[in-house]
Amino acid sequence: MTAERVPDPGVAPGAVDLGAEIAFSDVRELRGPLLVVGDVTGVGWDEFATVDVDGGVSRHGLVLEVDDDLAVLQVLEGTAGLVPGGVWVRFAGRPLQVRVSTDWYGRVCNGRGEPLDGGPPVGGSPRPVAGWPLNPTRREPPREAVLTGVSVLDTLTTLVRGQKLPIFSVPGLPHLTLATQIAARATTAGEGFRVVFAGMGLTHADIAYVRDRLEERSAAGELVLLLNAADDPVIERVLTPRIALTVAEHLAFEHGDDVLVVMSDMTSYAEAVREVAAARREIPARRGYPGYLYSDLASLYERCGRVRGRPGSVTVVPVLTMPSGDITHPVPDLTGYITEGQIVLSPEVDARGVYPPVDVLSSLSRLMRSGAGPGRTREDHLPVAAQVLAALARARQAAELGELVGVAALSQTDRAYLTFRETVERDLFAQGGDEGRPMGDSLDRAWRALDVLPRRELTMLPAAMVAEHLGGVS
Template sequence: MAGNGGAAAVTGSGSRRGSESMALAEYTGMTRIKGPIVLLKGIPGVGYDEVVEVTADGGEPRMGRVVMVSEDAVMVQVFAGTEGLSPATARTRFLGHPLEISLSPDILGRTFDGLGRPLDGNGPVYCGMKRNVNGQPINPMARLYPRDFINTGFSAIDVLMTLIRGQKLPIFSGNGLPHNRLAIQIASQAKLMGADNFAVVFAGVGIRHDDAAAFSANLSQRGAKLVMFRNLADDPVIERIATPRYALTAAEYLAFDLGMHVLVIITDLTSYCEALRELSVGRGEIPSRKGYPAYLYSDLASLYERAGVLKGREGSITFLPILTMPNDDITNPVPDQTGFITEGQIVLSRALDAAGVYPPIDPLPSLSRLMKDGIGKGYTREDHPSLSSQLFACYSKVQEVKALSEVVGRDELSEEDRAYLAFGDAFERTFIGQSRDEDRDIGQSLDMGWRLLAGLPAGALTRISLEERKKYVDPLREKKAPPQGFAII
């Protein structure tokens, strides 16, 4: 669509950039409109990521941002879409600053939309600080190595794929799996051992209305220790690009300005990546795998690498993004690229979900690359590392025995193999599985793991020392205290 593309009416005074008296430039007419993208020509002094207001005759201003700049053209992405805009008469006003969020301690306990506007009816955030939401990744030389255990209340996570303060640990899920329920429970009960200044920043990206209502209703108990951002499925798709950046900017303020330890949970980052793909198509960029832009990796890294622990700062940011894998395909570009950037993953299993296990966490493809330096004596308990290793080994053996039983039948299995199958059933039912309001501390989870191992023959316990076996396993054998329905051999 063609338009005038250039009659300019400049209002205000002072230079185009730099001061509070910055002139605001308003232009009438556009060269082209395509999807959410607007092209204007012949506009000097415009900066990348600058915020704009696009207005149709008699309409409300629509927020947008500059996504491409050259010597003779400017490309603007309109968040609310371009429906109803006329290339000849639409007006574009350049505000001279990037997307910003108002910050103060009063953001705690508040709910905002995907562009940082209050949704809770408590009015705007009044303060003297505004910060660009397009923050920078943390310089590796300014980082401290992540340590310290974060208790999520889930045995499978806390014992087998431990979340460490300052870590990036994504959850890989699938459509229909209870990842939102899991996110709510982690956000409600997560805590950093020995720290009172712990907060949660929760962001929903492209979520349904019923999920948004569930988040609001169930996370209210966090009260003044929660900041929520909400981008709904029927909000403009392009707004999803901004929502994670608003959430992470709020987390950076709480962590590095106020000295808090912040857990950031964002669901669903696949919706963000799909919005990124839509924007790329609108720009006319050459697609890469599955239609995603070639810069998907660097774009995701610009989000993930904003988490961590900074030298000389008391606070920290721990990032727990949730991604739904299209067709449960872990090789899809979104989980695939995420796995290269982050320090492990938690994988949800459709088979465990079908069996009624909640949370349906599959331990074998899951891991936490940083847990070895944040568990054990001084962090959780001295027996944690060896117990975790032994549980992994035994559950892996269970899968081999299950495959064998499908060939020869259970009746042909040895007594030891049947003990492994009993262990696997009890492990899934009582260790991985727990009720939807159950919050286990790390001591409970570790003790439960030892009770499970006590039901296995001594020859199966190859990952623990003789001293640990005498201290933790033998007393349970004498008391005959494995989980209900699991006989000691």
Template sequence: MKEYQTITEISGPLVFVDVDEPVAYDEIVEIEAPNGEVKRGQVLESSDEFVAIQVFEGTEGIGQDASVRFLGETLKMPVTEDLLGRVLDGSGDPIDGGPDIVPEERQDIVGEAINPHAREYPEEFIQTGVSAVDGMNTLVRGQKLPIFSASGLPHNDLALQIARQASVPEEEEGGDEEGSEFAVVFGAMGITAEEANEFMDDFERTGALERSVVFMNLADDPAVERTITPRLALTTAEYLAFEKGYHVLVILTDMTNYCEALREIGAAREEVPGRRGYPGYMYTDLAQLYERAGRIKGRDGSVTQIPILTMPGDDDTHPIPDLTGYITEGQIMMNRDLNSQGVTPPVNVLPSLSRLMDDGIGEGLTREDHGDVSDQLYAAYAEGEDLRDLVNIVGREALSERDNLYLDFADSFEDEFVDQGYDTDRSVEETLDIGWDLLSIFPKEELNRIDEELIEEYYVEDAQAEEAAAAD
């Protein structure tokens, strides 16, 4: 342990210290003020003559007379299966009034990159109970599928719904996943106290807390702490998945607050900014987090990520959603117009995408008609959306009977398929049945994306007649 009293500058969340020998990058530091208060930090930049330290608890109260101790180790997360059911702050300390954590081991929060050769390809279905996700943009184990939202939209409600409803369907007999359990790791960064109370009330009311580990970094906590909160959460998730065999769903909200913390640190270091003032290395930093999702050959568990970000100004070309989209395997897009119409959850399925969906659905994983139904629903809704624009120009009376049928379908799709509320948990079979009910208002010849054998098995014969009667 090396100790110095050579602080030369304090800038925002950073403390600069003169040193006479090299200090390791990422090394943990304790800074003790004359009044005895101790704060933790991490070496952000190191040279032969000085180091820059980011202080997790903020630099308030630290002066040039403070003592700086370099502990000779990197930041580690104490992990144990007993973390399930616990609530921790953004630095990993318990805040639920429970006992101290007695770790089975301590793991480096930076993690270890998964060897690409050792990765298991993600192709097993996770049921969220949300039709817009399960039916149209299916989540699979080991995937990273972000939610792109905006200020004022109910992304937290959707996150809570997924957290309490997500489950791994029972495996086929003899499957090697039999007996694997499901867990949720929830990492909140920069949320308000009101949001935190809502999260905790919901976790406790629904019993989801028993299978969850919650990390809470609030809006009035130091911004720099947000840079370690997701790493603590992911380290916990990796331990539960790869050491204990859990299928872990990691929900991180809000990644925009995380990126703002990166920008604050970059400004304090006087770095040359990139797009819109964000650090040029933000892509690499985000990739270090998102790429910690996955499966490993020979291990039963998996880490699946649902990062949530609010797009500044509803702009999906903003650097945060733009870079996230490059790294992750799709996105769930929330829509302000649907939200104003009262659709819950307001998920717009047209710009949403799950690149791994085709590998996670079908016979043995979900019903054999899943892919065809999803394709047909997407095509029909897209055509209905295009016709809505045309109606604004020429009026509905100028459209053909076929066009009016697609307009009716678009309305029904939003009202019956997407709009399910936040307390409704639908199985994938229920979701597909609703899809068939909606598609059966079309004549069979319009269902050109579905195999004829599936049409014969699932087509609802009287739905078209009922639709015609309702129109009359």
């Protein structure tokens, strides 16, 4: 809880009473992004503060820890250039807030929400960036598909409105291209669909790429861009996804829009959390990350969903890179515990020239059945998806056997499965980075790929459905 500000004639030494705020000047230590101030009273955890500098521009901070009369702040702009004797810290008596309104649509801002597009600061009512707790009994189960326009995702790992579905990638793969493609092409049934894109730790070349790729949707007033550069203060990276989700919650639950939040790269976020924890001299856990990384990630991912009695929704697609392709690394490992499936990008698929290089047999959307099928996408969607996945699993076995005995020694059926894999990757999975496909087109492509297989192998499809889409027996 944040302490109330009660004007007190007996202000502590080193403090100046400013009515609603109290300024303290006893700066004990400056360490990386952290500032330690002493002789403080009435200061609470997560409180917002302003750091006034003699002859310089004021900076901003958040209280990380309070111990007796000491308060530890993380300074958003960093502590470089600060001198203990020339610093005053003013505590606001409230957590960090961001102003929210529909004025966010079409805006491009940095990771702290400050405009990069030359426009005025975004106005509106203030909201804490940590968000408001959501009563679990008021949650509605996710349902209805969010169509990304990417065939392999829409067909086999359908994203559902209100779901959290991460993308696991490896450095060097086109995960940023896929993230921006989803942000540019995603839609839902009906109107009022919007996108919030939060980029973290991006190079300036990546920022230019993202702005260029999403310019059309931004100009249409359907997009909010928050872009944190790799050379921006590390603390800003910790705030970027929280500001993005705060904006999304307002637009969804108070304005009634369906909002997709794409966050890339969550590994950069986790490394920022680790850097701050190291500066605080916390005892590290797995691979140097703090022990609370799980709850920290959950505090972000769990802000998605639908609320009973309100039309809007928040759907979250976090994108993260797995160092050395290690899916047991703490960031993907903990993310997998919290989220409802995963989309895995594969270097092997990428080497075959397929974009997006999705390893469909390692990917899963646990809520797909809530958003796909009759009345939602198409009646044949779920059976077709099941048959394609089963055929790809058999094709993988045939390929492994072919490496041992040679493709010529395989049975005719096994060779048909290898042909199926080539066909489905070429005609269904592979598509242009700027291309958006309707769901009907994607399913029709899946049927054409299945036509390569003998009819007796299509065991997961009803005979009437096979006859309708593929004709007679072959």
